[in-house]
Amino acid sequence: xxxxxxxxxxxxxxxxxxxxxxxxxxxxxxxxxxxxxxxxxxxxxxxxxxxxxxxxxxxxxxxxxxxxxxxxxxxxxxxxxxxxxxxxxxxxxxxxxxxxxxxxxxxxxxxxxxxxxxxxxxxxxxxxxxxxxxxxxxxxxxxxxxxxxxxxxxxxxxxxxxxxxxxxxxxxxxxxxxxxxxxxxxxxxxxxxxxxxxxxxxxxxxxxxxxxxxxxxxxxxxxxxxxxxxxxxxxxxxxxxxxxxxxxxxxxxxxxxxxxxxxxxxxxxxxxxxxxxxxxxxxxxxxxxxxxxxxxxxxxxxxxxxxxxxxxxxxxxxxxxxxxxxxxxxxxxxxxxxxxxxxxxxxxxxxxxxxxxxxxxxxxxxxxxxxxxxxxxxxxxxxxxxxxxxxxxxxxxxxxxxxxxxxxxxxxxxxxxxxxxxxxxxxxxxxxxxxxxxxxxxxxxxxxxxxxxxxxxxxxxxxxxxxxxxxxxxxxxxxxxxxxxxxxxxxxxxxxxxxxxxxxxxx
Amino acid sequence: xxxxxxxxxxxxxxxxxxxxxxxxxxxxxxxxxxxxxxxxxxxxxxxxxxxxxxxxxxxxxxxxxxxxxxxxxxxxxxxxxxxxxxxxxxxxxxxxxxxxxxxxxxxxxxxxxxxxxxxxxxxxxxxxxxxxxxxxxxxxxxxxxxxxxxxxxxxxxxxx
Numbered sequence: 001x002x003x004x005x006x007x008x009x010x011x012x013x014x015x016x017x018x019x020x021x022x023x024x025x026x027x028x029x030x031x032x033x034x035x036x037x038x039x040x041x042x043x044x045x046x047x048x049x050x051x052x053x054x055x056x057x058x059x060x061x062x063x064x065x066x067x068x069x070x071x072x073x074x075x076x077x078x079x080x081x082x083x084x085x086x087x088x089x090x091x092x093x094x095x096x097x098x099x100x101x102x103x104x105x106x107x108x109x110x111x112x113x114x115x116x117x118x119x120x121x122x123x124x125x126x127x128x129x130x131x132x133x134x135x136x137x138x139x140x141x142x143x144x145x146x147x148x149x150x151x152x153x154x155x156x157x158x159x160x161x162x163x164x165x166x167x168x169x170x171x172x173x174x175x176x177x178x179x180x181x182x183x184x185x186x187x188x189x190x191x192x193x194x195x196x197x198x199x200x201x202x203x204x205x206x207x208x209x210x211x212x213x214x215x216x217x218x219x220x221x222x223x224x225x226x227x228x229x230x231x232x233x234x235x236x237x238x239x240x241x242x243x244x245x246x247x248x249x250x251x252x253x254x255x256x257x258x259x260x261x262x263x264x265x266x267x268x269x270x271x272x273x274x275x276x277x278x279x280x281x282x283x284x285x286x287x288x289x290x291x292x293x294x295x296x297x298x299x300x301x302x303x304x305x306x307x308x309x310x311x312x313x314x315x316x317x318x319x320x321x322x323x324x325x326x327x328x329x330x331x332x333x334x335x336x337x338x339x340x341x342x343x344x345x346x347x348x349x350x351x352x353x354x355x356x357x358x359x360x361x362x363x364x365x366x367x368x369x370x371x372x373x374x375x376x377x378x379x380x381x382x383x384x385x386x387x388x389x390x391x392x393x394x395x396x397x398x399x400x401x402x403x404x405x406x407x408x409x410x411x412x413x414x415x416x417x418x419x420x421x422x423x424x425x426x427x428x429x430x431x432x433x434x435x436x437x438x439x440x441x442x443x444x445x446x447x448x449x450x451x452x453x454x455x456x457x458x459x460x461x462x463x464x465x466x467x468x469x470x471x472x473x474x475x476x477x478x479x480x481x482x483x484x485x486x487x488x489x490x491x492x493x494x495x496x497x498x499x500x501x502x503x504x505x506x507x
Numbered sequence: 508x509x510x511x512x513x514x515x516x517x518x519x520x521x522x523x524x525x526x527x528x529x530x531x532x533x534x535x536x537x538x539x540x541x542x543x544x545x546x547x548x549x550x551x552x553x554x555x556x557x558x559x560x561x562x563x564x565x566x567x568x569x570x571x572x573x574x575x576x577x578x579x580x581x582x583x584x585x586x587x588x589x590x591x592x593x594x595x596x597x598x599x600x601x602x603x604x605x606x607x608x609x610x611x612x613x614x615x616x617x618x619x620x621x622x623x624x625x626x627x628x629x630x631x632x633x634x635x636x637x638x639x640x641x642x643x644x645x646x647x648x649x650x651x652x653x654x655x656x657x658x659x660x661x662x663x664x665x666x667x
Contacts, residue, residue: 050653164574167567171521171560177553178528185546192546193531216597223593224586392625393617393635399597400613404643407609408653416601416656420594427590431581432514433574450549458543 003133010359014367019062022055023364026063027372030070035078035386037222039215039398040087041071041331042440046210047405049338057342058360062368064335065318065361069121069368071331072314073376076113076307077384081106081234089272089310092280096295096302103298107240107380112300113307114376115244116255120308121369123259124266124315129362136323139348144455145466147325147347149476151449152467154269154326155438156484162270163435166487172429176439179204180446187454199414206337206443207409212419213436214330215402217426219395224427236380251301254283258305262312267320269328270437272313279309315365322358323348325448330437333444511577514568522561528554596620608661613640 013019033044044067052060079090080097093113100109142150155173163169182193183203194200248255258279265275283305284295295302317328318335325346327333339346350358376383406419429436442449460466468474482489532547532554539545567573582590596616603612617636621627644665647653657665 051651053653054651165564167560167563168574171518171557171564174553174557174560175521175524178525178550178557181550181553187543188540188546190535190546192535192550193528195531220590220593223589224582226586226589390625390627392627393621393631395593396596396617396620397635397639399593399600400617400640400643403601403604403609403613404647404655407656408647411654411656413605413656416604420598420601424594428513428517431510431575432517453549454544462539462543 010363013360014364023066026066027070030067031074034071034074041068043215045334046207050408062364066368068331089276092276092306099298106234107236111240111244112303116304116307117311118373119255120259120311124312125365136348136351144452148452149473153480156480158438160483160486165433169435172434172439176442208406208415212422213426216423220427247300254301254304258308259312262309263316266313266316275309275313276306279305508581510581513581518561518564525554525558608658609655610640610644
């Protein structure tokens with residue numbers, strides 16, 4: 001089979017000693033980054049992008065994706081031991097993870113989480129291996145109108161399905177696009193929105209925005225809340241791992257369901273958080289009365305479900321990234337930005353032009369998740385100890401590292417100041433429910449979305465009807481319109497249904 | 508300041524930015540040019556969406572239908588001081604960077620923060636603040652060949 005030949009080729013590329021070493025280094029860094037509050041996978045990748053400039057693209061993408069897998073593994077350490085979810089999709093894990101840790105079963109909870117991650121990763125990687133090439137082959141037929149329609153669907157999914165305030169998500173997205181258009185217009189070469197100020201001519205770099213919004217902003221929130229890391233001490237014993245194997249045999253349905261929900265939801269942008277909550281809810285529903293009462297008090301299935309969903313979603317977020325050039329998560333957005341910096345054009349053509357790159361990435365996902373599991377299981381207590389580093393030492397260090405990352409992108413001093421400004425924006429936006437993931441995505445995809453739209457309009461000589469062509473664009477645009485307006489449609493539908501029921505009751 | 512006020516204030520600031528963007532895009536030409544949409548077309552559209560969105564946000568905040576709890580303080584009591592003790596010294600470090608370069612500025616920043624805010628012993632302070640920036644200096648400048656800002660005098664201070 002074609003895919004298997006390609007996979008074997010990719011396994012050879014990713015299995016080169018240098019690439020395996022890069023993967024192991026990336027995973028270790030990723031786990032540390034995932035454990036630390038205020039530094040997620042997106043941030044870790046953003047800070048290390050300058051380092052990848054001296055690497056070949058395959059090694060570079062392996063490094064970044066390994067950081068991603070590592071940060072997914074590392075995230076659950078923080079939520080289980082310290083009851084502090086490092087990422088929004090880890091919230092559901094704290095429900096049962098922390099109670100278990102407090103009962104003295106921290107080792108068992110952690111090992112359950114790690115193996116759940118692995119299950120989600122395996123299903124996600126299978127989807128990536130077998131579904132991505134098919135989708136890419138299909139997407140090869142896409143022209144500018146189709147690309148624009150896919151983008152429209154992506155952003156309307158954020159507005160309609162993710163976040164607490166749809167209108168604020170819309171505003172944040174629009175500002176992401178505005179920030180992306182600052183600087184030189186790639187079509188006409190004119191200076192836009194620079195107001196004659198030299199620092200604005202270079203535009204805003206998404207890496208600086210990531211470090212500011214997600215790094216500095218998160219640090220400010222952490223100190224404001226005065227979080228104290230008074231966690232539970234942990235030791236991983238062999239018996240914890242064997243008991244996890246027993247739990248896995250017993251709750252294999254929960255694991256499978258969680259992974260499946262994750263992979264399915266992760267495909268859509270911003271899917272990881274709803275996926276983890278959905279998986280938790282489904283797992284609880286599927287239990288009998290007696291076991292359901294244990295949920296929230298430290299039931300191991302309450303860890304299995306959200307964690308396998310989160311990792312499954314994280315993995316399948318790469319599928320739209322490498323096939324369509326549309327990332328499904330903030331970290332995938334940063335990796336996509338990296339691709340552009342390395343001079344690769346994201347999209348379906350990658351499968352044709354750079355098979356070693358694409359299949360190296362897919363194969364390294366297999367290696368990465370296996371090595372990642374071994375690393376976390378073996379060194380979990382060591383990684384947990386990172387959080388015991390005293391805050392007054394950790395915090396200024398993090399800011400120093402963030403500053404290095406922000407400067408290294410373009411060697412511009414102004415970028416460090418932008419980072420601080422984005423930090424304040426991130427801090428205020430988070431408190432006011434402005435969703436920053438679509439804002440970041442808009443900043444990364446701004447040029448692509450804009451040129452797709454302008455090229456389509458040139459093709460149609462200004463007619464908007466070009467976005468309503470069957471068979472691809474029309475259904476995508478209709479889906480986008482429905483999903484995007486769902487927050488406003490849903491109450492209307494509910495009211496109509498309520499009325500209908502009232503009438504039928506009257507008759 | 509309660510959250511409701513902050514909500515409205517932020518929306519009005521964003522609205523202002525949106526209007527500025529609309530004005531500049533209009534100046535560039537937001538319509539149809541010689542061969543397709545002009546340079547200001549896309550930003551104008553986005554700014555228009557942002558402006559309308561901000562008006563809705565302000566209305567929601569006034570009516571109390573916003574998703575954030577309006578009557579809570581925007582910054583919880585005692586929260587502003589730690590935020591400023593992080594933010595202001597960090598800005599100080601960046602200012603210092605312009606003079607002595609990032610690595611020396613980081614040494615001063617780390618030492619100052621760990622000593623004054625963390626109240627650690629001098630031994631701990633020096634053990635952290637001197638070697639760590641040096642390690643980063645070695646990794647970035649010597650191994651990865653990524654230069655960091657040297658400021659006006661940084662190149663004279665770190666000469667190895």
